Amino acid sequence: MPDIEAIKSEAKRLLQEGVVEVVVAFKPGDTPLHPQPAFFTSVDEVDNLVYNGLCQNNLATFLTRIPKDKKVGMLVRGCENRSVNALIVEKQKSRDDLFLVGIPCEGIIDWRKIVERVGEAVLAVSENDYEVIIETRDGQYSFYKNELFHESCLRCSHRNPISADVIIGEPVPETNQDLANTVVERFDSQAIEERYASFQKEAERCIRCYACREACPMCYCTECFVDHIEPRWTESGATPAGMQGWHIVRAFHQTGRCTDCGACERACPMDIKMTYLTEKLNYDMRKKYNFETGLDIETQPPFATVTLDDKNRFTV
């Protein structure tokens, strides 16, 4: 369990000593299941800081919404740290203008799994090391955390922030990519018709709200490809070609940039699965180019670079 007092005290220190101008973290939501991202600019405000398993947003998405030259402090879990690194590689922020407070992470609690189990009348939620305890109108419930983690977190292989300036909390045991690889391989082992049926089933619920795009730290284009009219790259509305095109291309634009954080899935109001697309791309980047996003702030992603070794891939 992260030491909330230690986090607050570090955030206060950063502001007090002028190390940063804003600390990006979370504050309590107006409903118990939804803490909100928060931007603390004064020491007093930090008293309101919360940090728990329901903090479901990848905070790195806000990095490109804050003026580039502002000094920013940010709480980062494993995936967020790598997202921040990926943004630095893409020159969206300088490392010198960042102070990263790293928090080892066991996983994000999927609030939908809570609602599935106990309904929506949730009055309060608390956690201990193993469990999540939920107060509802009808009584109290508790579940083991690993029943409630978001799917992406179950497959995470970078739970500990890799390049934070300070780490608050005990390191979490790391796993490797075997599970993530198995999930992709299992999907690919299905017959092609089944794969298409799965894809269609997910894509057809899309309402083109672009919550996935906005929640993603790597989707920061001022003008997204769907906003182009000349040419119109993909159909504009909730038509099969449009919805499928949107999912295919948004995922593909993440190749070599995605950190498997799952924020896209958590943001979707229609419960659409989309990590099975980006996980395949990340798998291919690992297998073909031995590349993983955000492990340092220098290595270019595979699509931004070529080597003469690529010659060997040119067979007819």
Add this chain to the structure above:
Amino acid sequence: MSQKPKIAFFQCQWCLYSQEDQNWVDTQLPKNIHLTKSPCTGRINPLYILNAVQGGADGVMISGCMPEQCHFKTGNMAARRQLEEFNDFLDHIGYEKQRVRFVWLDLQDRGIIQKQLAQFEKDLEALGPATNLVTRVKIAEGELNA
């Protein structure tokens, strides 16, 4: 009664070094092959391929230059990385991998493109018409998510 497979053909404008080959493509390309020329395969945005697929292409062929022969130095290698990955990605979600084919031509090659297109057409006939991802339909005719 079966139609010939519809092929979307993206050709890098430099890869057919021989005037004869280029003339053949410009004037004698079979009707079921739709030609789009681009200055370099590196210019080919994966969305062009997606557009062709959604519009009903049974196959997509891309021809470009061999490594170290690209007019723009490394455009073909960038294309190789991106478009090959896009091909695998489309296969992942239901558009068979064999429907997208790359032909990398050497400056010395002559008469290769015709053979490649003919072979591709045969292979596509064996595979059958594309059904997955072919989703561009008029709203009035298709099904809509209400």
Add this chain to the structure above:
Amino acid sequence: MRKETIMNLILEKQALPALFQSWREHYDVYLPQKMERFSHFMPLSDESVLVTDEPHNTRIPPKALFLPMTEALVEFTRFGSYEDAKQTIQPRIVFAIRPCDAQAVQLLDTSFIQEGYVDPFWVEKRAKTITIGLGCHEPCQTGFCTTVGYGPFNKSDLDVLLTDLGDLYLVETISEAGEKCFQGFPTASDEIYEQALMVQHDTHDQMPVAFETENLKEKLEQNFNSDYWEEISQSCLGCGVCTFLCPTCFCFDIVDEAQRKERVRNWDTCMFRTYSLEASGHNPRPSRVERTRQRLSHKYVYWLDQINQIGCTGCGRCVRYCPVGLDIRAMLRQAQTLPFEVSHAG
């Protein structure tokens, strides 16, 4: 505005399947059905899994039945000829629509049916729809219909209102069309009717007041340049969830899909940067601050200016599904702390 009910009848829940089948002979029957982990209005089919008893509304509001997410308006050829898209909607009954959603459809009428312009696509669908409402005897967690002047058993825009009493519903038919749907059903006893009225009143009274509406409009209007707007919109992602799931949002974008040879209209949202982006490149709402101000003001100021009703029916979807947990109720509670002057205009 309570409409007079014509008749009070009883409908036993076990009679529902047969009733739906009888309706299906002449109508498409739309009702909430299971889609993944939520419910959605879809036409009744043999494979339907009905979800009519959950304590909240469907994920997507039934405004989608009148204003589809994507709708063809005109079909054209390459050579310049065009014709209006054919409307293929069949007469239909929408069953178990919630009062918040039905009230919202009525509010939307004021937008699509105006002096000087009547939207033919909207009107056609409205004319062919019978609405059978299901009141909410278990109010949802995030709804605040009573706060904005409506309620869980509001009868606006309904042909029939059902009140769930366990094994049966009280059926209050409000219009002739509604009455026809329930022909032959037994009249409710006074006992049942009183029981239902009590459920209706109790549920209405139990709902907490989410924020005060008195002077809210003035406070929002008079503080146009306040820092308040920046504060409440800081973590807004600028997606379209709140507006697309909102039953009273109706903005749409008209687009020519050249490859499909159709002119369509799609749901649009004032929360997107491109919504107010002009061809010159100027954007009168350049950031989330202005766009959030627009959204709140549209619902709680401008709708009042135009038709003297709040443009929000308290359905609660925006609160439930905002990816960053923003809550319009909290925003408006905070707005109530803003300074204002009582208007001295006569």
